[in-house]
Each structure stands twice: as structure tokens, then as C-alpha cells.
Amino acid sequence: MSEYTMTALPALGGYQASFDGVTLQEVTATAIVSIAIPLGGDDAMAKALQDAYGTAIPRAGHTSLANDGATRFLGMSSEQMFAVFDHAGAHALDVIAGNLKDAGYYTLQSDNWVALRISGPRSRDALERICPIDLNSAAFPQGKVARTTMEHLGVIIYPDDTDSFILLSGSSSAGSFLHALETSIHNIL
Amino acid sequence: MIINHPHLGPRDAQEFVYLGDASLMDRPDWQDENAADNFHDYLYLRDNPDGEHRELWYHEQGDRSWLVVTRNTLTHEITRVELARDVAIAMRRRK
Structure with missing residues (x-):
């Protein structure tokens, strides 16, 4: 039989x-792993995160960054966070599970999401027409994250630099999401 | 309408799904001798107040939390927002 890659x-x-x-621009080779904290397991997860990444569990709506700066943890709710890091290949789950051991329940999410970075001095102008979150840098500085909807599509948004935001939305509707963003950008030009 | 989420701050109502009267959290005891009547009331009877109303909202496009929102049905003014989990724990303590 033929060998396929x-x-x-x-x-x-x-x-x-x-x-x-x-x-x-689309951000490729991004790994996303969902981490659910077992009931009553907050202390064990806090210790595992501290030992492996030198950081704390992010509160819902906040992010925390590993001390090497390579992995960002997004606080999605009081019992769930997403680990986001650069990773090519299909074994991102093993990275998180290897580092945090049995402190949480892990689900590989990378293929379910499309990641886009929108940046530049007018990025807020383009987003304010479709994003209900207050994106002013005082209200939504680096270190915060929000899950919301844009054009009826679920989106996770967080700032990753000055005038720069990462947007995560469902990969199955990536084309529609891109169309919504392009339309919103054209509307301010 | 803006709902001031206890964890996430002010969020647009379009991120939420409305369920209804927060009395749904207070499920009758199925072993009570009047259980059939109590469940009839629980399922079918609702107050329809003009004024303050406690209701359940689900933050589906957010952190997936259930909230108990106290809203004035005449003005839509929201006077209180609590995590349903905290309300449920407090209810259990009172019993």
C-alpha cells in the first residue's frame, strides 16, 4: 500500500x-489546549502551573504569561483556561499534559480555531463596529481577554501588543469571520 | 441592555441567553407528599410582576456562567447581578 503523509x-x-x-494576518502554527480544573483541584493546578510555567491561574477575563513568555494562559471561566503557544504539529496536548501532569483535564483545540492578528493604529476603529467589548487600552489592556460575539460568531479576543489584538474564532466559519473583518475594515477606510 | 457581570464587568445583553424566573432554582422535594401539586406549580405557574423580577441569564457567549439578574420589568433597570452558583449555595445553607 502507498504511504501517505x-x-x-x-x-x-x-x-x-x-x-x-x-x-x-492569520496566525499559523498556534496550539490551543483547553485546561479544565477538577472540582476542588485549584490548589493542585496552581502548584502545577507555578512549578512548570512560573505563573498563576488566570482569573476569568484575565491572562497570565509563562515566565519564558512562550505560553499564554487565557482565563475563560472560573474553572477553565486555554493555553496558547507556538507549536507546529499535532502533539501540543502532550506538551501541556507532560508539564502539568494530572492537575487538570486537557483537550486539544488547535484545529477548532482560526487565529488572526489585527494590528495598526486604526485596528480599534475597525473592530469597534463589530466588537461589543470596550477595547480602549485603559479598559482592555494587555493581560485581559474576553469571549464575545462578532457578527453572530463566537470570538475570543485579547491584546498582545500596543494596538494589536489576537482574535480566535471557529475554524469551520473562518471564511465568514474573515469576511466580517474585511468588511469592517473597508467601512472605515 | 448591559449586564454588569460579577467577574467580567459590563457586557452586552446579546452575549446572554434568557431562561426565566429564578424561582426555577428552587426545585420541589420529589419525596414530599404533595410533590405532584408542587411540581405542577413549579412547572406551570409564574408570577408576572410589574417591577422587580429575579431571573436567570446564561452567559453563553462569554464564560458560560449562570447569573441571577434582578431587573425592573417596567424600566429594565438592573439593580443586582449575582452568580447563580453563589445564590444556590446560599439557598442550600438556609435549608
């Missing part, structure tokens, strides 16, 4: 575009 393709084919004051 499967190669994963990014949901938007590595999309990248620049507009006046706004840059929009």
Missing part, C-alpha cells in the same frame, strides 16, 4: 493583508 493547512491559507492603518 498528511500535512495540515491553515484555515485561511496563511492570509495576510495590509490596509491604511490596519494589518490583518
Whole structure:
């Protein structure tokens, strides 16, 4: 029998575009692992996170960064966080499970999401038409995260730099989400 | 309408799903001798107040938490937002 090698393709084919004051690009090779904290297991998870990553459990709506800066933990609710880190390949779950051992329940989410970075001095102008979150840097500084909807699609948003935001949305509707963003950008140009 | 989430701050009502009267949290005892009547009332009878109303909202497009929102049905003013989990724990303590 023939030997086949499967190669994963990014949901938007590595999309990248620049507009006046706004840059929009797909972020590829991003691993997302959901971490659920067992009932009553907060202390064990806090210790595991501290030992492996030198950071604390993020409160819902907040993020925490590993001390090497490579892994960001997004506080999605009081019992769930997402670990986001650069990782090519299909074994991101093993990385988290290997580091945090049995302190949590882990689910590989990478393929379910598309990640886009929107940046530039006019990125807030482009987002404010479709995003109900207050994105002012005082209200939504680095270290915060929000799950919301844009054009009826579920989106996780967090700032990763000055005038720069990461947007995570469902990979199955990645094209529709991109269309919503492009339309919103064209509306401010 | 803006709901001031106890953990996440002010969030647009479109992120939430409305369930109804918060008395749904107070499920009757199935072993009570009047259980059939109590469950009839629990399922079918609702107050329809003009004024303050305690109701359940689910933050589906957010942190997936259940909230008990106290809202004035005449003005839509929201006077209190609590995590349903905290309300349930307090109810259990009172019993």
C-alpha cells in the first residue's frame, strides 16, 4: 500500500493583508489546549502551573504569561483556561499534559480555531463596529481577554501588543469571520 | 441592555441567553407528599410582576456562567447581578 503523509493547512491559507492603518494576518502554527480544573483541584493546578510555567491561574477575563513568555494562559471561566503557544504539529496536548501532569483535564483545540492578528493604529476603529467589548487600552489592556460575539460568531479576543489584538474564532466559519473583518475594515477606510 | 457581570464587568445583553424566573432554582422535594401539586406549580405557574423580577441569564457567549439578574420589568433597570452558583449555595445553607 502507498504511504501517505498528511500535512495540515491553515484555515485561511496563511492570509495576510495590509490596509491604511490596519494589518490583518492569520496566525499559523498556534496550539490551543483547553485546561479544565477538577472540582476542588485549584490548589493542585496552581502548584502545577507555578512549578512548570512560573505563573498563576488566570482569573476569568484575565491572562497570565509563562515566565519564558512562550505560553499564554487565557482565563475563560472560573474553572477553565486555554493555553496558547507556538507549536507546529499535532502533539501540543502532550506538551501541556507532560508539564502539568494530572492537575487538570486537557483537550486539544488547535484545529477548532482560526487565529488572526489585527494590528495598526486604526485596528480599534475597525473592530469597534463589530466588537461589543470596550477595547480602549485603559479598559482592555494587555493581560485581559474576553469571549464575545462578532457578527453572530463566537470570538475570543485579547491584546498582545500596543494596538494589536489576537482574535480566535471557529475554524469551520473562518471564511465568514474573515469576511466580517474585511468588511469592517473597508467601512472605515 | 448591559449586564454588569460579577467577574467580567459590563457586557452586552446579546452575549446572554434568557431562561426565566429564578424561582426555577428552587426545585420541589420529589419525596414530599404533595410533590405532584408542587411540581405542577413549579412547572406551570409564574408570577408576572410589574417591577422587580429575579431571573436567570446564561452567559453563553462569554464564560458560560449562570447569573441571577434582578431587573425592573417596567424600566429594565438592573439593580443586582449575582452568580447563580453563589445564590444556590446560599439557598442550600438556609435549608
